Amino acid sequence: MRGTRDLLPDQTPLWNKVEATARGVFARYGFGEIRTPVFEDTSLFSRSVGEETDIVSKEMFTWEDRARAASEKAQSLTLRPESTAGVVRAYIEHKLGETGQLQKLYYIGPQFRRERPQRGRYRQFWQIGAEVIGPQSSGAESPLRDAEVLEMLASLLDELGIRDWKLELNSVGSAEDRVRYNQALREALEPVKHLMCVDNQRRAETNPLRVLDSKDEADQEIINGLPKIADYLGAESKAHFEAVLEALDACGVKYHLNPRLVRGLDYYTRTTFEFTVTTGLGTQNAMLGGGRYDGLSEMLGGPRAPGIGFAIGEDRLILTLQAQAEADGLSVAAAKLDAYIAPLGVAQNAAALALAKELRREGLTVEVGDGSFKLRKSFDAADKVARSIVLLGEDEVASGVLTVKTFAIGEQWKCLKKDFAKVIKAENWMREYRATAQKTGFASDDLLADRREEVFNEARKDANNDAEQFLLRRQI
Template sequence: MSTLKAVRGTRDLLPPETALWNRIEATARTVFARYNFGEIRTPIFEDTALFARGVGEETDIVSKEMYTWEDRARAQSEKTQTLTLRPENTAGVVRAYIEHKLGETGQLQKLYYIGPQFRRERPQKGRYRQFSQIGAEVIGPPSSGSESPLRDAEVLDMLASLLDELGISGWTLHINSVGSSADRARYNETLRAALIPLAPQMCVDCQRRAVTNPLRVLDCKIPEDQPIIETLPKIVDSLDEESKNHFAAVTAALDMAGVPYTRNHRLVRGLDYYTRTTFEFTHGGLGAQNALLGGGRYDGLSEAIGGPKAPGIGFAMGEDRLVLTLQALDTLVAEKGHAYIAPLGEGMNPAALALARELRRAGLTVELGEGSFRLKKSFETAEKVSRRIVILGEDELASGILTVKDFATGTQTKVPRAELAAVLAAPANA
């Protein structure tokens, strides 16, 4: 019988790696809280129509990467429904915003989420079929200030602070404006026309893109094509005055706040709902999947899925990629517990449990040994998982004076039971 394995593109996360995941999530929650974001949890599956209308029917995500199935009807009278595992979370958040009439509060909604997303792509490093995103959205009626360029700058400032706090050094923030959807359509045609005479000199991929999706030519990584791409019209020249001014206000705020960024005329993101400001934080250590996070403004998304006018801006960070980056930077230090209790002889086991319970209730991390172990084995095991070892034998139990050895210093002391928790809680003696 063949053994069952995690399905392609999914994986188990085990200790100690999960400690890193928890640290990332805890840091994100802390930073988001400082900016007054609250958590939202939306369902992992939604009506397929939400993604088709929100993300865009023509995008790769919707047209070929979604896990979609027909949910069977419970009764003759009930229609079957097409459901989809969420491939991203922004559409779900906006759906919830509309459904719960959050716009009626008149207040700006600042929501963050952490959770799994699903896309059926060919897996590779930093790209999985189930992956986790940490994201946030700022959305509200125009009267709440949701359209303000200050919101864009604040989100970018928050992200820069979060990455710094996580200890991710060497990131680059790329920003651009893709304007209104009309601006983008106009630019697409400008680009297509400009490429007609140039494409024959470019790589085969670009020759294809020039016809199928001109915007993607800007992403080409072939060195020979770069000088040609530099000569292409820039999207900024296709923007209307309002979008230009909005973008100028975003960069002015970033300059004043001291958030470093790179103006990237070639940053064109793939989801249909993006308007005006778009951005990406990249990191060199990730290979082809070098985007740590991406996001942008989506002023028309709510209306696209049947809601009121509700401009917004948001982002999604690839949590798996944050983990990869931090692992490459070697910032993972395994935390050792406070103490390992070594009972001498199986007869000491019950007393050892009682002692462990006492210390754990005092808030210490305690590993409980086993009386059948020889002391040598207890020491070897203890050294791997704990900062100190506590020996519990007949003498210690009778006298109430325990033997404690500190692995960092190699010093051994006798400690009365009443003082034990305090001694173990103290940092290693120098």
């Protein structure tokens, strides 16, 4: 299907890592998860996102859900093109405002827009987003909420290892400020718009704010001469924005004021922002966007409930991480299993599966080959997916003593069945410490890893000795 993709097992580990990191960060900032339907009544989106926006006017997947009885009306349904509307709908429907508490909600899920696909632009795409919303008395309108959300995003991107992100920030003012500014823009555009490109001529008519976003080289001079939104902010909007900036400065979050930053959804008021990146996305360089929506709840028939939120384009985040890894010359190796069990003949097949069952129940990750494989093939297959191969022939099945080769050490060892999981767990411990040491850079972590390596080596040798003694006694 156009604009859709399958994420195969070589991709999903990165997706899961990104989502786990986001969940961890959200939890530290007091956010709880909300899951809303992927389709909603069409009017939810036309009322919130805006009838005249591109999203609503040409990009939604909409269909008529037929009436099931004469008494029922057909209903127009739409696959959600974004999630803020649904979250606010749920906020109203479940009367979350009545709790008096500030609501901090996050979501991770697919969104749908019928656009022409491109790198970083898909018809089904994923967003990781969050909303802070509540009655005024809960502090939902405080500039600290704006700053906290922005600081959280900066921390999240840093934790994910996204480099060179840039926060672009603007205030589009209150609904009233915007009306006045729109008026001023139209007036300023009237005498000069015929000098501009056709796209901008059209925008000057339909949505003057979008002229500010134009990339047309020739029109830049005119655009620079247009009125600035900052000059049309009311005193309250101005004070609010200044308080946001002050808090960001205090947190050390770097931002770039962009008076031309205009977002395409009608519900945005006051603080609006975008995080852009330079790696991996081409022209779709906006990795996340968001802003304040102080009037949205009321637009949807709810109580006054100011809020602020954002949506991260998860697909774009992942493209960026992949592009960065490629630029660094890193290849992401698939995680290897603890053991590959190779029956040396079909006679050992059943025993191999039984052994795999035992080891898996003890928590090891295990793959089983087949007795029809030649030994060489078993080794090749094992080395690709696992760290150790367990050779299971007649002798091993008879004695219960395993023959193991651990690829990284290149050494073969014997082990009583009951000891195997313990030894492998010692190895995994050692590897965990190594990974930690690589992350922290602390010499002490390296030292711990060294000690764990000794423990692993000793455990392996002990197991080997025990196994050999057991075999000796058995011969006598």
